[in-house]
Amino acid sequence: MPNFGVLFFPGSNCEEDCYHAIRKILGQPCDLIWHEETSLEGIDCVVVPGGFSYGDYLRAGAIARFSPVMEPLTRLAAEGVPVIGICNGFQILVESGLLPGAFLHNSSLKFVCRWNHVRVEEIDTPFTCLLREGEVLKLPVANAQGNFVPGEGATPRIVLRYCGPQGEIDKEANPSGSQDAIAGVANTQGNVLGMMPHPERGVENAFGSEDGKKMFESVVSWIKFSKQREAALSLAKLKGSEPELRPIPRRRFDYDLD
Amino acid sequence: MKQFSVKIEVKLKPVVLDPQGKAVLNALGGLGFSEVSDARVGKVVELTMEGESAEEVSGKADEMCRRLLSNPVIEDSSVEVVEKQDA
Numbered sequence: 001m002p003n004f005g006v007l008f009f010p011g012s013n014c015e016e017d018c019y020h021a022i023r024k025i026l027g028q029p030c031d032l033i034w035h036e037e038t039s040l041e042g043i044d045c046v047v048v049p050g051g052f053s054y055g056d057y058l059r060a061g062a063i064a065r066f067s068p069v070m071e072p073l074t075r076l077a078a079e080g081v082p083v084i085g086i087c088n089g090f091q092i093l094v095e096s097g098l099l100p101g102a103f104l105h106n107s108s109l110k111f112v113c114r115w116n117h118v119r120v121e122e123i124d125t126p127f128t129c130l131l132r133e134g135e136v137l138k139l140p141v142a143n144a145q146g147n148f149v150p151g152e153g154a155t156p157r158i159v160l161r162y163c164g165p166q167g168e169i170d171k172e173a174n175p176s177g178s179q180d181a182i183a184g185v186a187n188t189q190g191n192v193l194g195m196m197p198h199p200e201r202g203v204e205n206a207f208g209s210e211d212g213k214k215m216f217e218s219v220v221s222w223i224k225f226s227k228q229r230e231a232a233l234s235l236a237k238l239k240g241s242e243p244e245l246r247p248i249p250r251r252r253f254d255y256d257l258d
Numbered sequence: 259m260k261q262f263s264v265k266i267e268v269k270l271k272p273v274v275l276d277p278q279g280k281a282v283l284n285a286l287g288g289l290g291f292s293e294v295s296d297a298r299v300g301k302v303v304e305l306t307m308e309g310e311s312a313e314e315v316s317g318k319a320d321e322m323c324r325r326l327l328s329n330p331v332i333e334d335s336s337v338e339v340v341e342k343q344d345a
Contacts, residue, residue: 059329066326095329102331104270105277149274151331177277 002223004030005043007073007089009064012051014086014200021200022047026216035067040076044223045126048073050087050142050198060103060145061091070096080226082126082219083192087143090184090194099187099194100156104147107177111144115208116175118183118197119163123250125190126222127215128159130251136167137211139197141183146176146196148185160184160195221249259308261342262315268328268335269300303327312339 004022008015015032022030033040040046053064064070070092077083077098085093093099106112120128120135131137137160150156160183162174174181176196184195199212228246236243270276276298283297309315316339323335 058327062326062329100331102329104274104332107275107277109277109281147277149332152273 001029002044002220003042004028004045004047005033005040006030006047006049007033007035007037007069008049009035009051009053009067009092011053011055012049012088014050014088014198017198018047018049018086018200021203021212021216025203025213026220028216028220033069035064035069037069038072040069040072043076043081045082045084045219046073046076047200048083048085048089048092049200050089053088053092056088056145059091059095060088061093061095064088064092065096074098077187077192080189080191082222084127084215084219085192085194086198086200087141087146087196090196091145093192093194098192099185100154101148101150101185103145104149105145106143106147106175111142112146112175113142114140114175116141116183116197117163117165117167117173118160118195119167119169120159121161122157122159122186124248125157125159125186125193126219127193128218129222129225129249130218131214132251134167136163136165137197137199137202137214138165138209139199139202139212140208141175141197143176143196146178148176148178148182148196150179150182150185156182156185157188157190158182158184159186159193160197218249225249260310262307262309262312263340263342264305264307264315264319265338265340266303266305266319266323266327266335267300267338268303268323268333269298270332271334274332306342312341315339 006018120131161181162183164173199215202209202212232243278299279297286294319337328335
């Protein structure tokens with residue numbers, strides 16, 4: 001089973017929600033990891049949760065990026081290990097340079113806390129492989145500085161965009177005023193995802209939605225897939241034969257589409 | 259070693275929309291200051307630093323801007339160094 005690691009910094013406040021989603025809802029092993037940790041050995045997926053690390057002083061995420069744990073995190077990210085930054089976690093990944101762009105205050109200048117819809121724009125990432133392109137997820141957002149700008153001339157890999165319930169992109173559906181209605185972006189490699197909405201808060205229908213579960217289920221499948229792939233590749237190398245590679249995991253049934 | 263007062267200004271780049279500046283502009287308009295046509299909000303960081311020369315201190319402050327105090331994707335920074343006189 002994949003080992004999840006949920007980092008937390010002084011001022012993080014979503015680490016317990018992430019732990020609950022992964023440990024209790026998905027039943028996967030999960031460690032809570034304090035930001036002073038210098039090793040992330042044995043972790044198959046790193047979650048950088050939301051909150052207000054270091055009080056959002058200077059800029060959201062600007063100080064947390066210098067925490068000791070960011071060093072092994074950067075190494076894992078370069079090795080292709082799935083990393084997801086949620087809300088303040090997204091801001092930390094952007095400040096650390098693992099993801100492109102920057103954040104401004106929401107165009108409304110308000111802290112926006114509400115349910116929102118997002119449209120899946122890309123499924124070739126560990127966190128969206130079991131989703132469908134164009135699929136609409138209902139997830140909560142809660143932030144004041146979610147107004148993402150990619151930077152001049154930059155074209156990030158857009159994974160999620162804010163939309164209405166039917167997938168329509170319009171101004172009202174965008175809680176932050178982010179450019180191109182961006183709600184989530186990935187790095188060039190695709191293994192690092194940052195998103196403003198909170199998938200960990202949308203894992204139980206009793207609390208409004210369980211669409212967020214699909215993203216965690218995706219990464220569990222993805223990790224199994226990449227471990228099989230690694231094993232197949234090294235076996236083939238030993239035998240000097242062609243590796244037997246399985247396809248990327250995809251959802252088999254459209255049971256809950258439309 | 260000399261002592262220097264260092265004033266660092268961090269501002270959003272002109273091409274970046276400034277929601278705070280816009281709110282300030284609207285509020286000033288609401289107060290009757292109709293002559294204001296634009297407002298931008300930035301940050302000021304004041305440091306007291308030791309060093310041999312203003313150039314050295316200024317160079318270090320530039321590095322601080324690059325590494326922490328500003329985000330070059332959206333912000334410009336400027337550094338002003340004044341030597342402190344002993345009382």
